[in-house]
Amino acid sequence: MPSGDVDVLIAGAGPTGLVLALWLARRGVRVRIIDKATAPGTTSRALGVQARTLEFYRQLGFDDEAIARGVQVAGVNLWARGRHVARGPLGPAGEGISRFPYMLVLPQEIHEALLIEKLEETGVHVERDVALTAFRDLGDRVDATISDHGVSTTCTAKYLAGCDGASSVVREGLDTGFPGGTYHRIFYVADVEATGAVANQELHVVLDDADFLAVFPLHGTDAVRLVGTVLASSLERSTTLTWNDVSQRILDRMQITVNGVRWFSTYHVHHRVANAFRRGRVFLAGDAAHIHSPVGAQGMNTGIGDAINLAWKIADVIQRRANATLLDTYQPERIEFARRLVKSTDRVFTLVTRNGIIARTVRLHVVPRLAPWLLGRKRVRRFLFRTVSQTEITYRHVHWNEGNVGAIRGGDRLPWVELRNGGDNFAPLTSLDWQVHAYGDVPIAVRVVCDEHGLPLHRFAWEDAMKRVGLARNTGYLIRPDGYIALAGVTAAGMESFLAARGIASGQPAPA
Numbered sequence: 001m002p003s004g005d006v007d008v009l010i011a012g013a014g015p016t017g018l019v020l021a022l023w024l025a026r027r028g029v030r031v032r033i034i035d036k037a038t039a040p041g042t043t044s045r046a047l048g049v050q051a052r053t054l055e056f057y058r059q060l061g062f063d064d065e066a067i068a069r070g071v072q073v074a075g076v077n078l079w080a081r082g083r084h085v086a087r088g089p090l091g092p093a094g095e096g097i098s099r100f101p102y103m104l105v106l107p108q109e110i111h112e113a114l115l116i117e118k119l120e121e122t123g124v125h126v127e128r129d130v131a132l133t134a135f136r137d138l139g140d141r142v143d144a145t146i147s148d149h150g151v152s153t154t155c156t157a158k159y160l161a162g163c164d165g166a167s168s169v170v171r172e173g174l175d176t177g178f179p180g181g182t183y184h185r186i187f188y189v190a191d192v193e194a195t196g197a198v199a200n201q202e203l204h205v206v207l208d209d210a211d212f213l214a215v216f217p218l219h220g221t222d223a224v225r226l227v228g229t230v231l232a233s234s235l236e237r238s239t240t241l242t243w244n245d246v247s248q249r250i251l252d253r254m255q256i257t258v259n260g261v262r263w264f265s266t267y268h269v270h271h272r273v274a275n276a277f278r279r280g281r282v283f284l285a286g287d288a289a290h291i292h293s294p295v296g297a298q299g300m301n302t303g304i305g306d307a308i309n310l311a312w313k314i315a316d317v318i319q320r321r322a323n324a325t326l327l328d329t330y331q332p333e334r335i336e337f338a339r340r341l342v343k344s345t346d347r348v349f350t351l352v353t354r355n356g357i358i359a360r361t362v363r364l365h366v367v368p369r370l371a372p373w374l375l376g377r378k379r380v381r382r383f384l385f386r387t388v389s390q391t392e393i394t395y396r397h398v399h400w401n402e403g404n405v406g407a408i409r410g411g412d413r414l415p416w417v418e419l420r421n422g423g424d425n426f427a428p429l430t431s432l433d434w435q436v437h438a439y440g441d442v443p444i445a446v447r448v449v450c451d452e453h454g455l456p457l458h459r460f461a462w463e464d465a466m467k468r469v470g471l472a473r474n475t476g477y478l479i480r481p482d483g484y485i486a487l488a489g490v491t492a493a494g495m496e497s498f499l500a501a502r503g504i505a506s507g508q509p510a511p512a
Contacts, residue, residue, distance in 0.1 A: 005030075005156050007024070007158050007159070007318050008032070008161060009031075010033040011034060011131075011132040011163060011169065012033075012034075012162065012163035013033055013034070013035035013126045014041075015112060015300050016304060017035070017163030019056075019308065020310060022122065023307065025119065026432060027319070028315075029319075032124075032127070034130040034131070035131075036130070036131035036164075037129070038128050038129045039128060040112050046299060047105050047225060048104070048300075050297065051101065051385075051389035051390070052098075052391050052413075054066065054067070054098075054099075055100065055426065055483065056304065056308050056482075059430050059432060059483065060430075061430060066106060069111075070105055070219075071106075071218065072102045073203050074201070074202060075089045075203070076090065078368070079205070079207065080364055080367070087202075090102045090385065092378075094389065096465070097416065099416060103203070103388070105218065108300070132145070132164070132169050133147050135160055135173055137281050139281075142158070142159065142160040142282060159281050159282070162282065162283065163307070164288050166272075166287045170284060171284055174276065174284070176275045178275075181272070182270050182271075183270075185229055185269075186267070186268060187227060189227050189263075189264070189266075190226045190262075190264045191223070191224075191226075191261075192223075192224060192225075192261050194259060195222055195259065196254060196257060198224065198254060199222055203216055206250060207364060207367065209364065211228060211249060212229050213227070213254070228250065242264065270291045271292045271342050272291050273338050273342055274288070274289045276335075278327070285303060289334075289338065290339075302338065302341060312480070313330055315481075321503075322505070323503035326502065329395075332397070332398050337393055391413060391416075394411050394412050395411035396410065398411060400502070401485065402486070402487050402494075403487045403488030404489070405477075406471075406472045408485065409485075410487055414485055415470055417463070417469055418465065419460070434455055435455060437458050438474075439460050442476040443492065448492065454505075475490075477489070478495060478498065486498070
C-alpha cells in the first residue's frame with residue numbers, strides 16, 4: 001500500500017498483529033500491517049494454542065482449519081528424576097467449559113501462515129521489509145515515518161498499534177518503561193526426532209536435581225519439541241551454543257533417544273510488563289506490552305487476547321458505533337491480567353529452575369507427592385483447565401461492564417453451553433457484533449428495545465445445562481463483540497441507559 005491515510009497502522013506481523021489486522025479487516029476498517037522482517041518466520045517458536053484462542057478463531061471462522069493443522073494434547077504428565085508421578089487428562093477437565101477441551105499444539109510458522117492466508121482473503125497483505133522508525137501523535141491522527149525497503153516514507157493513521165515484539169519501536173517511542181527482569185539461566189529449544197515414553201502426543205514436564213525439561217508433541221510419530229536448560233559448563237566455554245551443549249543427563253534418565261535435530265536455538269527468559277498499554281492514539285499489544293516465562297503456554301495467547309480486545313473497540317469507535325471513551329477500557333482490561341500472569345508464571349518458573357536446596361526439595365519431593373492427589377480431584381483439574389485455557393479471564397473490575405445476576409457478572413466471558421439439539425450458544429458470536437442473549441424468556445419491553453436499537457436477540461429455550469454454568473432463567477445478557485458480557489441481567493430501562501451512556505449503536509459490520 002502506498003503512503004497515505006489509513007484507519008489503523010499495525011507495526012509487527014506476528015500472531016498478535018495478524019489477528020488484530022484480521023478482525024479489523026473483517027469489520028471493514030482500513031488497515032495497514034508492516035513488518036521489518038523480509039519473510040514470515042520459518043521456525044516453530046510459540047506452540048500452544050489455548051481454548052479461549054480457539055473460541056476467538058471460531059468467531060473468525062477458521063477454528064477447524066487451525067485444529068486440522070495442529071495436534072490436540074489430551075493429557076499433561078509430570079515426571080521427577082525419571083519417574084512418572086502424575087497425569088492430568090485435559091479432555092474431561094474441560095468438558096462443559098469450552099467447545100475445545102484441550103490445548104492445541106500448532107507450531108508458530110504454521111499458525112502464522114494460516115493467519116496470513118485468512119488476512120489475504122480480506123484483501124490485506126503484510127508489507128515485508130517495511131519498518132516503523134518514528135511516529136508523532138498529533139491528537140487527531142498519528143504521523144508515522146516508515147522505512148520501506150530502505151526508502152523513508154510517511155503514513156498517516158487514525159491509530160497506531162505496536163505489535164512489534166519485545167524490542168518494540170512503538171514502546172520505546174512512548175517511553176512507558178518496561179520494568180521486570182531476566183532469569184539468569186539460558187534455555188534451549190529444539191525440534192527433534194526422538195523415541196521414548198514421552199513421544200506419545202502428550203505434554204510432559206520433567207523435574208530433576210539441576211535440570212528442567214518440557215516435551216511438546218509435534219506432527220509426526222516421533223516429532224517433539226524439547227525445551228530445557230543448557231549446561232553451566234558450556235556457558236563458561238563458549239557464547240555460541242549447539243545441541244552438544246545440552247545436558248544429556250536428564251535425557252538419559254528419561255530414556256529419550258534423539259535421532260535427529262531439525263532446529264535448535266537458545267534464549268534468555270524475561271519477565272516484564274509495560275507501565276502503560278496506551279497513550280492517546282497509540283496502543284501496545286502482545287510482546288511489545290508484556291513478556292514472561294513459557295510456563296503454561298500463555299504468552300502468544302495473551303497477545304492474541306490483547307488483539308481481540310483492542311480490535312472490536314477500535315472498530316466500534318471508528319465506525320461511530322461507540323463513544324471514544326470505549327478505548328479507555330483497553331488498558332485496564334488487559335494490563336491487570338498481564339501483571340497477574342507475569343507474577344504467577346514467575347513463581348512457577350523459579351520453582352522448576354532454581355538450584356537452592358529448598359527449591360529442589362519442593363520440586364523433587366513435595367510436588368511429586370502432592371501432584372497425584374491434586375490431579376486426582378475433578379475440581380482441581382477443572383480449576384487448572386480454566387486458568388491455563390484463559391477461559392477464566394474476567395473484566396469484572398472495569399466498571400464499564402455492569403450487572404450481577406447469580407454467578408454471572410458484567411465483564412465475565414459468556415459461559416459456553418452445549419445445547420440438546422447439538423448446537424451451542426456461541427454460534428451467534430460469529431457476527432462479531434453486539435447482541436442480546438435470552439435464556440428462557442425476557443419481557444416484551446426488552447424485545448422492543450432490541451428492535452429499536454437493531455440489536456439481534458437470540459433466545460434459547462431453557463435447559464438444565466444453563467443453570468450448571470451459572471446462567472439465570474428468564475434473564476437476558478448484553479454480549480460484546482468479543483463474547484464477554486457487557487450487561488448482566490438486562491431490563492428495558494437498564495439497557496437503554498447502558499447503551500445511551502456509551503453511545504452503543506449496533507448494526508451489521510461493514511463488508512471487509
